[in-house]
Amino acid sequence: MSKSFQTINPFDNKVIKEYQFYSSKKIDTILNSANDCFKKWRKTPISDRTKLLNNVAELLEANKKVFAETITLEMGKPIRESIAEIEKCVTLCDFYATNADDFLSDELIDTDAHESFVSYDPLGCIMGIMPWNYPFWQVMRFAIPTLTAGNTAILKHASNVTGCSLLIEELFEKAGYPKGCFQVVLANHDQIEKLIEHDAIKAVSLTGSEKAGRSIAAIAGKNLKKCVLELGGNNACIVLDDADLDTYFDVMFNARMQNTGQSCIAAKRFIVTKGIYDEFIERFKKQTDELKFGNPMEENTTIGTLARTDLADILKEQVDKSVQKGAKLIKGNTRKNAYFEPTILENVNSGMPVFDEETFGPVAAIIKAKDTREAFELAHDSKFGLGTMVFTQDIDKINDYIDDIQDGAFFVNELVKSDARLPFGGTKASGYGRELSKEGIHEFVNKKTVFIKK
Numbered sequence: 001m002s003k004s005f006q007t008i009n010p011f012d013n014k015v016i017k018e019y020q021f022y023s024s025k026k027i028d029t030i031l032n033s034a035n036d037c038f039k040k041w042r043k044t045p046i047s048d049r050t051k052l053l054n055n056v057a058e059l060l061e062a063n064k065k066v067f068a069e070t071i072t073l074e075m076g077k078p079i080r081e082s083i084a085e086i087e088k089c090v091t092l093c094d095f096y097a098t099n100a101d102d103f104l105s106d107e108l109i110d111t112d113a114h115e116s117f118v119s120y121d122p123l124g125c126i127m128g129i130m131p132w133n134y135p136f137w138q139v140m141r142f143a144i145p146t147l148t149a150g151n152t153a154i155l156k157h158a159s160n161v162t163g164c165s166l167l168i169e170e171l172f173e174k175a176g177y178p179k180g181c182f183q184v185v186l187a188n189h190d191q192i193e194k195l196i197e198h199d200a201i202k203a204v205s206l207t208g209s210e211k212a213g214r215s216i217a218a219i220a221g222k223n224l225k226k227c228v229l230e231l232g233g234n235n236a237c238i239v240l241d242d243a244d245l246d247t248y249f250d251v252m253f254n255a256r257m258q259n260t261g262q263s264c265i266a267a268k269r270f271i272v273t274k275g276i277y278d279e280f281i282e283r284f285k286k287q288t289d290e291l292k293f294g295n296p297m298e299e300n301t302t303i304g305t306l307a308r309t310d311l312a313d314i315l316k317e318q319v320d321k322s323v324q325k326g327a328k329l330i331k332g333n334t335r336k337n338a339y340f341e342p343t344i345l346e347n348v349n350s351g352m353p354v355f356d357e358e359t360f361g362p363v364a365a366i367i368k369a370k371d372t373r374e375a376f377e378l379a380h381d382s383k384f385g386l387g388t389m390v391f392t393q394d395i396d397k398i399n400d401y402i403d404d405i406q407d408g409a410f411f412v413n414e415l416v417k418s419d420a421r422l423p424f425g426g427t428k429a430s431g432y433g434r435e436l437s438k439e440g441i442h443e444f445v446n447k448k449t450v451f452i453k454k
Helices: 024-041 046-062 064-075 079-104 137-148 159-175 189-197 210-222 245-261 274-289 309-324 372-380 395-399 437-441
Strands: 004-008 015-020 115-122 125-130 152-157 182-184 201-207 226-230 236-239 269-273 328-331 343-346 363-369 388-391 410-412 445-452
Touching (some): 015 159, 024 152, 024 189, 046 159, 064 159, 125 137, 137 201, 189 210, 201 210, 236 245, 236 372, 245 274, 245 388, 309 328
Parallel strands (some): 125 201, 269 363, 343 363, 388 410
Antiparallel strands (some): 115 445
16 A cells, blocks of 8 residues: 555646655544543533634635635636635534534423433544545535534545645634644545544544445444445436426536536436427537636636546446447537546436436436426436435425435425535435534434433
8 A cells, every 4th residue: 555645636637746644653643632632622612612613714714715726726626616615614604603502502301300401412533534526615514513512523535635634624723723623634545444443433424425435334333333424416307397497597507517517416317308308408508518618727617627537437437338328429428637528418217327326527417208207206216315406387286296205305496405504415325314404513412311300
């Protein structure tokens, strides 16, 4: 196993920086520091913890340009999307600064006791294993509620966004969090299992692939440690005959193409009823033609590269196999290094990789449905359960389908997205547990029953 690794700019394939994996001794020091910090941090008043969130928000805003440029440099996201990512992190801090005290207050329960209540106590050090596609947002939505609940945190970030991970570590230090409260480990795959097994680690939060989720869940389960898993998805975007394309088409299009299609909650399968199908296809082709590829540091670039060249290899194989199975290529399916041309496929059906699997890139698989019922049946035909979106003007009719949706989210006339105010997570192969909202801050606490009888 190599002792070092490099971060590479996917746009020009140039090396950004070389890093050394941390030694076992250094990782032990970090774990002990997190454990020592927890003993004091857990007793810090919630009001003091939420004040630090305001410091984080101010630093994010003040350093927005530097943070955004690092995101774009390391994973290729257009700069304006990187800036939007940092701005979203600010809203996250504001949300928990406002609400954490209420979320963590003792819940009084009326029983035959003199006093009985549920207290929400921190667990200890929580390990976050985070992906590269939203290098700041994914980390912050794990770290902010976790730390605010009184836990400490250790981050194992994707190696290709190591610069981002170290900036986040520095961010929490500058915001005034105590030494050991939030730390980064530069660890290889062999070291991850030892980390999870360590007594200092009390639980794990993973955002990543289904394969990674199964591996981490097995390790955590073997060691009787809780985990929250936010895994892949192949969300359906259902477009019914009465959908208002004039109002909502940009939303539908962005549901696939934002972040260059590298999002677990992206619309990966467009299921369009026959009455609106032709118009939808024409609009999709036209808007795809208008995407501008270029240097992601330039404001007018609207589509970037994929984050790594191997990701483009995987996506090309998925598209090619689908075409071999009968999918009709309308546009795209060319690539150069990490760039993958925005791609449109018709005649897609179950059994093709672009229908069955998660496609992490700008590939739109479009399926024609004869009516609303068939559209929902096709949407349900998935091992994933992250989210479904539907576009229609008949809200009353859609209410009849809400109970049938088994996913973690169901959005009507909006793309599936994460929002600090709402719980976020999936079902089936998309994982379990919830992030964000009140539910997210309660994932890594001991919900302790206290019963006092005189």
